[in-house]
Amino acid sequence: MPGTNLTREEARQRATLLTVDSYEIDLDLTGAQEGGTYRSVTTVRFDVAEGGGESFIDLVAPTVHEVTLNGDALDAAEVFQDSRIALPGLLPGRNILRVVADCAYTNTGEGLHRFVDPVDDQAYLYTQFEVPDARRVFASFEQPDLKATFQFTVKAPEGWTVISNSPTPEPQDNVWEFEPTPRISSYVTALIVGPYHSVHSVYEKDGQSVPLGIYCRPSLAEHLDADAIFEVTRQGFDWFQEKFDYRYPFKKYDQLFVPEFNAGAMENAGAVTIRDQYVFRSKVTDAAYEVRAATILHELAHMWFGDLVTMEWWNDLWLNESFATYAEAACQAAAPGSKWPHSWTTFANQMKTWAYRQDQLPSTHPIMADISDLDDVLVNFDGITYAKGASVLKQLVAYVGEDAFFRGVQAYFKRHAFGNTRLSDLLGALEETSGRDLKTWSKAWLETAGINVLRPEIETDADGVITSFAIRQEAPALPAGAKGEPTLRPHRIAIGAYDLDGAGKLVRGDRVELDVDGELTAVPQLVGKPRPAVLLLNDDDLSYAKVRLDEQSLAVVTEHLGDFTESLPRALCWASAWDMTRDAELATRDYLALVLSGIGKESDIGVVQSLHRQVKLAIDQYAAPTAREALLTRWTEATLAHLRAAEAGSDHQLAWARAFAATARTPEQLDLLDALLDGTQTIEGLAVDTELRWAFVQRLAAVGRFGGSEIAAEYERDKTAAGERHAATARAARPTEAAKAEAWESVVESDKLPNAVQEAVIAGFVQTDQRELLAAYTERYFEALKDVWASRSHEMAQQIAVGLYPAVQVSQDTLDRTDAWLSSAEPNAALRRLVSESRSGIERALKAQAADGAAAE
Numbered sequence: 001m002p003g004t005n006l007t008r009e010e011a012r013q014r015a016t017l018l019t020v021d022s023y024e025i026d027l028d029l030t031g032a033q034e035g036g037t038y039r040s041v042t043t044v045r046f047d048v049a050e051g052g053g054e055s056f057i058d059l060v061a062p063t064v065h066e067v068t069l070n071g072d073a074l075d076a077a078e079v080f081q082d083s084r085i086a087l088p089g090l091l092p093g094r095n096i097l098r099v100v101a102d103c104a105y106t107n108t109g110e111g112l113h114r115f116v117d118p119v120d121d122q123a124y125l126y127t128q129f130e131v132p133d134a135r136r137v138f139a140s141f142e143q144p145d146l147k148a149t150f151q152f153t154v155k156a157p158e159g160w161t162v163i164s165n166s167p168t169p170e171p172q173d174n175v176w177e178f179e180p181t182p183r184i185s186s187y188v189t190a191l192i193v194g195p196y197h198s199v200h201s202v203y204e205k206d207g208q209s210v211p212l213g214i215y216c217r218p219s220l221a222e223h224l225d226a227d228a229i230f231e232v233t234r235q236g237f238d239w240f241q242e243k244f245d246y247r248y249p250f251k252k253y254d255q256l257f258v259p260e261f262n263a264g265a266m267e268n269a270g271a272v273t274i275r276d277q278y279v280f281r282s283k284v285t286d287a288a289y290e291v292r293a294a295t296i297l298h299e300l301a302h303m304w305f306g307d308l309v310t311m312e313w314w315n316d317l318w319l320n321e322s323f324a325t326y327a328e329a330a331c332q333a334a335a336p337g338s339k340w341p342h343s344w345t346t347f348a349n350q351m352k353t354w355a356y357r358q359d360q361l362p363s364t365h366p367i368m369a370d371i372s373d374l375d376d377v378l379v380n381f382d383g384i385t386y387a388k389g390a391s392v393l394k395q396l397v398a399y400v401g402e403d404a405f406f407r408g409v410q411a412y413f414k415r416h417a418f419g420n421t422r423l424s425d426l427l428g429a430l431e432e433t434s435g436r437d438l439k440t441w442s443k444a445w446l447e448t449a450g451i452n453v454l455r456p457e458i459e460t461d462a463d464g465v466i467t468s469f470a471i472r473q474e475a476p477a478l479p480a481g482a483k484g485e486p487t488l489r490p491h492r493i494a495i496g497a498y499d500l501d502g503a504g505k506l507v508r509g510d511r512v513e514l515d516v517d518g519e520l521t522a523v524p525q526l527v528g529k530p531r532p533a534v535l536l537l538n539d540d541d542l543s544y545a546k547v548r549l550d551e552q553s554l555a556v557v558t559e560h561l562g563d564f565t566e567s568l569p570r571a572l573c574w575a576s577a578w579d580m581t582r583d584a585e586l587a588t589r590d591y592l593a594l595v596l597s598g599i600g601k602e603s604d605i606g607v608v609q610s611l612h613r614q615v616k617l618a619i620d621q622y623a624a625p626t627a628r629e630a631l632l633t634r635w636t637e638a639t640l641a642h643l644r645a646a647e648a649g650s651d652h653q654l655a656w657a658r659a660f661a662a663t664a665r666t667p668e669q670l671d672l673l674d675a676l677l678d679g680t681q682t683i684e685g686l687a688v689d690t691e692l693r694w695a696f697v698q699r700l701a702a703v704g705r706f707g708g709s710e711i712a713a714e715y716e717r718d719k720t721a722a723g724e725r726h727a728a729t730a731r732a733a734r735p736t737e738a739a740k741a742e743a744w745e746s747v748v749e750s751d752k753l754p755n756a757v758q759e760a761v762i763a764g765f766v767q768t769d770q771r772e773l774l775a776a777y778t779e780r781y782f783e784a785l786k787d788v789w790a791s792r793s794h795e796m797a798q799q800i801a802v803g804l805y806p807a808v809q810v811s812q813d814t815l816d817r818t819d820a821w822l823s824s825a826e827p828n829a830a831l832r833r834l835v836s837e838s839r840s841g842i843e844r845a846l847k848a849q850a851a852d853g854a855a856a857e
Contacts, residue, residue, distance in 0.1 A: 004084055005373045005374050006058070006143065006373060007372060007373040011145070011313060014056075014141065014143065014146070015145050017049050017055055017090075018046050018047070018055060018141065019046060019047040020045075020141055020146045021045040021094075021149070022045045022148055022149045022150075022180065023042060023043070023149070023150045023186075024043040025042050025043075025137075025138045025151065025152050025153070026040075026041040026042075026154075027040055027041075027137070027138075027154045027191070029125065029154060029155060029157070030157055032114065032123050032156070032157060032193065033123045033157060035114055036105065037062060037102040037103060037104050038102070038112075039100070039101075039102060040099075040100075040101050040103045040137060040138050041098070041100050041101075042097075042099045042101075042138040042139040043098045044096075044097050044140075044141075045094065045095070045096050046094075047093060047094055047095070048091060048092055048093065050092050052089070052090045052092050054088050054089070055090060056085060056087055057084070057097065057141055058085075058132070058135035058139070058141065058142040059080070059083060059084070059099065059138075060083045060103075060111070060133075060135050060136045061101040061136075062103070064076045064080040065100045065101060066098065067079055067080065067097075067098075068097070068098040068099075069087060069089075069095065069096075069097050070091065070096055070097075074088075101139070103136060103137055103138075104136070107260075107753075108754070108795050109128055109261060109262035109755040110133045110136065110793050110794070110795055111128070111129075111133045112125055112126075112127050112136065112191070113125065113126055113258075115259040115260050115721070115754070117217055117720075117721060118719055118720060118721060118724060119217075119218075119719070119721075120195075120219060122194065123194060124193075124194035124195075124217055125192065125193040126193070126256065126258040127191045127192070128263075128266060128273065129189060129190070129268075130187045130188075131187060131377050133187075134186040134187060142187075143313070144185040144187065144311055145185075145310070145313065145420040146186075147419075147420065148184075148186075149182065149183055150180065150189050151178060151179065151180040152176075153175065153177045154175070154176045154178075154191065154193065155174060155175045155176075156171075156176065156193055157174065160195050161194065162176040162191065162193050163192040163196075163215065163254055163256060164190060164271060165178075165184070165188075165189055165190055165268065165270045166179045166251065166252075167179070167252050181269065182249070182250070182269075182418055188269045188306070188307050188310075189269070190266075190268035190269075190273065192258065192273065196216065196217065196218075197216055197224070199213070199214045199224065200213050200214075203233070203234055203237050203253070205237070205238070208248075210237070210248055210252060210253055211252040212230060213253075213256075214226045214229055214230070214255050215254065215255070216276055216279050217276065219720060220257070220276060220281070223280060223281050224257075224279050225279075229296065232293045232297065233255070233296060233300065235331070235335045235337060235338060236296065236300040236335070237300070238335065238336075239334070240304065240331065243406050244304050244406075244409060245410040245413075246410065246413045246414065248303060249303060249307070249308045249417070250269055250270035250303065250307075251270065253303075254270065254271050255272045255274055255299075256271065257275070257278060257279050258276055260721075260755055260756035261276070262755060262795050263275070264295050264298075265295050265298070266299070267302030267306055267320075267324075269303065269307045274295065277722075281691060282687075283687055283689055284654075285606075285651035285655055286605055287346075287605045287606035290332070290339075290343070293332060293339070293340060294329070294332060294340075294346075297327065297328040297331050298324045298328040299324070301327035301328060301331075302320065305320060305323040305324060306323075308413060308417055308418060309412065309419060309421055311420065311422070312421060312422050314371040314374075314376070315371045315423075317369070317380060317381075317385055318367050318385045318386075318446075319426065321381070321386045321389065322367070322386065322388075322390045322393055323390075323393065325389070326393040326394055328343075329343045329346070329347045342567050342604065344540075344568060345567040345570075345571045346571075348568060349574070349575060349604075349606060349610050350606070350610060351386070351387040352391055352575065353575055353578065353579075353610070354383040354387045355384065355386075355387035355544065356451060356546060356575075357582070358383030358384050358387070359449070359451045360840075361479060361482075361836075361837045361840050362479040362480060362839075363382075363833045363836060363837050365384060365449050366446060366448055366484070367389045367446045368446045369384070376830070378794050378798075379798070379830045388544060391543075392445050392446065395445070395492055395542060395543045396441070396445075398543075399441065400438075401434065404430070404433045404435075404436075405433075408426070408431075408432065408433040408434065409426075409430075411432065412425065412429040423446065440490075441490065444490060448487040449482060449484045450478050450482070450486055450487060451546055452473055452474065452491070453475075453546045453548065454471055454472070454474075454491070454493070454516065454537050454546070454548070455474070455537075456469070456470075456471060456535055456548075456550045456553075457469070457470045457472055457550075458535065458552075460531045464531045465528060465530055465531065466526050466527050466530070466531050467528075469523040469526045469527055470521060470522050470523060471520070471523060471537065472520055473520070474519075475487055475488050475489075479840065488517075488518060488519060490515060490516070490517045491515070491516040491538075491543040491545060492516075492543055493513070493516055493537060493538045493542055493543045493545075494511055494512065494513045494539040495513075495514075495523065495526070495535060495536065496510075496534075496535070496536040496569060497509055497511070497512075497534075498533060498534040498535075499532045500556075500560065500563070504560070504563055505565050506533065506534060506556075506560055506563045506564045506569075507565055508539070508566070509532065510529070511540075512526060513542075533560075535550065536569055536572065538572065539568075539572070546576070547572065547576050548576065549573075557573050559597070561573050561577075561597070562600065562601025562602055563601060567603065567607070570602065570607065571604070571607055577591060578591070581618055581622060582622070582844060585851075587852045587856075588618045588622045588624075588848065588852040589855060589856065590855065592615060595615055596634075599611055608652060608655055609655050612639075612659040615635055616659075616663060619631045619632055619635060620768040621841075621845040622845055622848035622852060623849065624852040624853035624856065625849065627852065627853075627856060632665065633666075635663060636660065636663045636666075636669060640660050640672075642656040643656040643657050643659075643683065643686075648684045649685035649687075653683075653686055654686070654692070657692060661673060661699045662695075664703075665703070670699075670700060670705055673700055674696075674700065677697070677700075691722075693714065694714070694723075694726040694730070697714050697726070697730050698726065698764070701730040701733045701734050701764075702733040702735065702764075702767050704734065706730070707734065708731065708734075711730045712727070714726075714727065714730075715727040721756075724757065725757060725760040728764065729760045729761070729763050729764035731764065732760075732761045732764030733764035733765070735767070735770050735773060737773070740773060740774070740777070743761050743764065743765045744777065744780070746761055747761050747765075747800060747804070748784050748788060751791070755795060755796060755799070762799060762800070763803070766808060767808075768808050770808075771808050771809060775809060777806065778806040778809055778814065781806060782825075785801060785821070785825070785827075785835075786827060786831075789828075789831050801834045801835065802834055802837075805835065805838035807841055807842065809842075810845040810846060812846070814842050815846075821835070822839075
């Protein structure tokens with residue numbers, strides 16, 4: 001991270017001293033087409049507490065020309081050091097600061113990112129400020145609790161458009177002067193600048209009129225399905241405004257699909273930026289549309305939870321992200337007209353799987369994390385902050401009741417609008433509306449780390465009647481290096497009783513909902529009833545816990561997993577089986593057999609695609625090395641069989657085509673990919689369009705079938721930014737020493753690649769069936785890592801630290817080399833965390849490989 005690392009204590013002291021009133025920010029971006037630097041002028045008005053004193057304002061800039069405090073010129077060279085401008089001799093009451101600087105465009109997705117579209121050779125700009133990067137564009141008190149109004153004035157090239165948080169004004173001589181924003185935090189301010197294409201509409205209801213805009217580059221305009229995006233947006237407006245009982249708090253709502261975006265999207269107030277891969281250039285499955293809709297709703301929910309009411313410090317980042325994650329799924333599940341009422345299935349299948357994985361890493365932490373500085377928060381956008389937190393909120397809704405929950409949220413918004421809060425503010429509002437004491441709940445769920453396991457203990461008599469039923473709760477030891485102690489927690493769960501009907505389908509005949517607390521909880525409601533075929537703990541996925549099936553239920557599920565009539569219990573059973581595989585309780589070969597027996601009956605395309613990813617990961621990492629090739633062969637043959645059998649033109653057909661391409665290996669299979677590319681063979685209904693072509697090309701490159709000339713020819717067909725990334729992946733995937741050396745040099749030994757291209761090269765470089773070729777890079781990784789971390793921006797360094805870790809070298813030697821580096825290199829806490837997380841993947845894989853090998857004996 002460039003610049004001085006702001007600590008929580010420094011932020012607290014600064015907030016005690018200062019109250020910020022307003023910023024006026026004047027930017028000259030007329031040279032954006034050429035790049036380099038731009039002039040930034042910031043005038044900030046702030047009040048100083050009685051007694052005055054010293055403070056500082058944040059700025060990352062190549063040059064500071066002027067610093068004027070209350071009309072007095074300060075020596076810029078003296079007061080500007082690293083990323084801070086010292087402010088000595090502050091006066092009690094109102095102070096006015098003016099800073100003139102040259103700031104730099106970036107190609108890392110941080111600050112003011114500049115991208116040139118190869119289609120039209122035009123530059124496109126956008127800002128990304130979370131966590132500490134507004135200071136790359138203007139001088140700012142860079143912490144969330146120093147809210148202010150922001151007024152932007154921007155000079156831009158002729159013919160360009162400028163979008164910000166406030167409504168877009170008519171430019172005068174290419175100068176765009178925006179009205180001041182409401183009081184917001186610096187990290188949710190935004191500017192998007194360039195010759196963007198736009199589509200406009202209005203959200204109107206009960207006298208309310210909110211202008212809506214959607215933007216993308218002109219080269220993507222033909223693919224922009226604006227009507228579908230507006231439809232989801234309007235459903236979100238309807239549902240959130242009803243549930244929150246607070247009107248949308250800003251004057252307009254723009255959604256801007258921008259290039260080379262590091263995250264999925266960002267909740268800038270009234271100007272949400274979204275990665276433009278969500279403008280689909282080729283056929284995608286319905287799961288991709290569902291994910292895009294979830295992203296749209298997530299960011300819209302942030303307009304209230306995050307932008308209107310903002311956390312005081314980054315400890316409560318989870319309040320922003322968990323709430324928005326919960327709200328997106330709840331809206332999709334319940335909003336009238338939603339196309340994805342099964343969103344809780346997707347949540348269980350994807351979000352919870354992410355959370356369970358994160359919660360078993362050595363870096364696991366309480367949902368309410370201890371964030372001591374900016375380094376801490378930059379690596380904390382993780383599965384705990386988003387997915388576990390949202391899972392726990394879902395549990396909280398079940399615990400206090402949905403009506404009481406949303407009444408509490410309504411009171412919270414009204415009480416703290418345009419202010420800053422702590423966790424206690426939300427819990428206090430929920431206690432008032434629910435009558436529940438949430439302090440014990442909070443301590444158990446939000447202030448402790450780790451995961452619980454729930455197991456059924458069932459006894460029956462000779463007639464199959466249940467004589468005893470209890471739930472045993474376990475709190476496994478936290479991973480080595482994790483802070484805290486194992487904790488048993490209160491769970492609100494449902495138990496589903498399923499039986500096979502006459503058509504061979506598993507149908508729920510009974511449901512019991514209860515509180516589980518302590519080590520053993522009796523379930524008298526089921527005693528005296530006939531034992532059903534399957535007893536499923538945490539049915540409806542109300543709580544956050546790993547669930548195990550009893551022996552009889554597991555036997556039935558193994559044979560009939562695809563026969564549940566509802567998607568959610570299927571997803572819960574699939575998740576349990578995957579979790580058992582990762583925990584070395586189920587051998588990879590048995591997991592593969594389970595998937596092959598049930599996936600043909602799985603109707604939920606999102607679940608099918610998750611199973612594709614998980615099977616490949618299991619075989620690549622968790623299978624005994626001696627069995628890996630046979631398992632890959634079995635899987636690839638199955639993918640081809642499903643591809644040929646799938647309904648023509650269906651989502652399942654497309655998903656199976658991609659799964660087949662990911663592991664195609666025999667000459668005959670590779671010949672088929674080649675023939676599908678050149679059109680000499682076809683599969684009815686399968687459109688081999690731009691994105692699918694690249695999937696085939698990348699696989700053929702990775703196995704040595706395609707070289708530089710074939711990749712270049714494909715790029716000529718798709719000379720776009722996406723094509724450039726795909727070609728970079730394909731070149732790096734080639735199984736030659738020269739290709740690997742070229743890719744390594746471009747990422748590690750040079751810092752010229754933009755963020756998206758660097759990510760693409762790393763994706764191609766790491767091929768699981770090139771372990772021997774990549775072995776030499778283990779030592780080179782550890783030799784280069786610390787210098788990379790010190791010299792690159794956070795996003796660029798994290799891509800390298802995680803992406804190039806030797807994860808495919810599953811061996812004790814890799815663990816030993818990692819341990820030696822952690823001991824000798826003395827990395828800072830953020831880098832240590834990333835490497836330790838990667839190390840734990842090797843450790844888990846070794847255990848799973850041993851279990852898979854033992855299963856074969």
